[in-house]
Amino acid sequence: MLDIVSKYRNLLANIGEYIEDSKFKKEYLIERLGISRATFYNKVKKKSFTTDEMVVLSPILFPEEAKAFEIKEALRACREDSKAGKTRSHKDVMADVGSKLRS
Template sequence: MILEIKNYIQISNSIDEILKNSPFKLKYIIEKSGISEPTFFRKMKEKKFNPEELLKIAEIIDPEKTSKEDILKAIEEGLDDVRNGRLTSHQTVLSEAKERIAKKKNEYLLDK
């Protein structure tokens, strides 16, 4: 846990350099982060982004890593489900999919 906290502090303290070296324009990062431009620049200057904001910025400037981590986590969760017997039969999945498709089809026809 200490290593994670030290990494967080290092990232927080060097966020301006990280953003400067990002392949994305700062305007794009600001827009995607949802933080107003004046607030973003103030937080960057003061190095005062909260953890959620830093996470959002990281997801913007390194989307491939986020995707890879999400995929690996989903695989591990799936393997855990299999190990613990949390399975759904093929027939059940197929039946539920057919029901969803029929419902969407009916909703579409009612809208016309």
């Protein structure tokens, strides 16, 4: 658990650099966060983004990690569904796909 806290602290400590290195313009980040320009720059300076704001920023600043996380979560959910017996036959899935493609 302490490693998670340490990594989060490190993330916040370096957030300004991550933003500068990002391929996205700051205006885009400000828009996505839904905060004013002044508030954004204050938060960067003070390293005071909230957890919810970091949830918005992280996939933008670290898209590869976000995609990997998304895939891992999808696989975890699939495993849980499989264990719970929530499965469908290949034939049923292909029939659904075929009907969607014809629509």
